[in-house]
Amino acid sequence: MAGTTVAEVMAELAGLEDPKARAVNERHGDDHGVHLGKLRALAKRLKAQQDLARELWDTGDTAARLLALLICRPKAFGRDELDAMVREARPPKVHDWLVNYVVKKSPHAEELRLAWFADPDPVVASAGWALTTERVTKRPEGLDLAGLLDTVETRMKDAPERLQWAMNTCLAQIGIEHAGYRDRAIGIGERLGVLKDYPTSPGCTSPFAPVWITEMVRRRQDGTAG
Known part of the structure; x- marks a missing residue:
């Protein structure tokens, strides 16, 4: 799905919003309402897209940032870029995925x-x-x-x-x-x-x-x- 725009992805994420999922996620400090299984399925469909990942991260939206971490290329981020990202990553799941899926694979x-x-x-x-x-x-x-x-x-x-x-x-x-x-x-x-x-x-x-x-x-x- 190369060429997919941020607006298209954000609209799809909005369509995946589930109040019950949000309630569960918010109990753990994560302010989004998308089932992680559905988020992973969307990431699998999008495949790796570094530019899109950066744009999704820049939205500041928690579900979008989780998706960004699934479709990014970990080795493509610079040192200062990762430092800035970890300082912005306050929701626990975003922080956890950033460290485990991206930083650990970084040079x-x-x-x-x-x-x-x-x-x-x-x-x-x-x-x-x-x-x-x-x-x-x-x-x-x-x-x-x-x-x-x-x-x-x-x-x-x-x-x-x-x-x-x-x-x-x-x-x-x-x-x-x-x-x-x-x-x-x-x-x-x-x-x-x-x-x-x-x-x-x-x-x-x-x-x-x-x-x-x-x-x-x-x-x-x-x-x-x-």
Whole structure:
């Protein structure tokens, strides 16, 4: 569907608006009313279109920005462009998709990780922590894992929610992936108690780091980890 205009896409998104979907999304902080499955189907039809993606992003509309992230070419964004985008990405789903679908695939990912990690804006800092967790899991060489645990231990308890969640994920992945730091990671989680009482659906693993670490290690040892 090359040649599709922003106006045509915005009209289609408006037609996909569902009040029930909006109610569910807004409970999670996302101000749009389009089912994500329908958004993905539209993206599949449009295919990759970088110029259209940029134009959709510039509308500021949450559903349009989510669609933009699905049809963009991640490596086509410049470093400063991604920095500006993450500072604008306030709805949680937009922030999550931007970091996971675009920034992680960018040649600027490591530079941005270092720039964002200690940013005074906790939402931007959470993106830095998410990129750090990616390295903890896939490319830990050169990371100061002990130093990361020190930072988690001193800052996670009082961190704003989104930054706290990102730091907790990093803590858990250090414990899961690096046996030499596992006991310390579990100990930090136990002492801080962050997300200890988080409601967890049946069959799902708790985000409380000691439980998360223990369960994932058990699954790997049993050969059942996905």
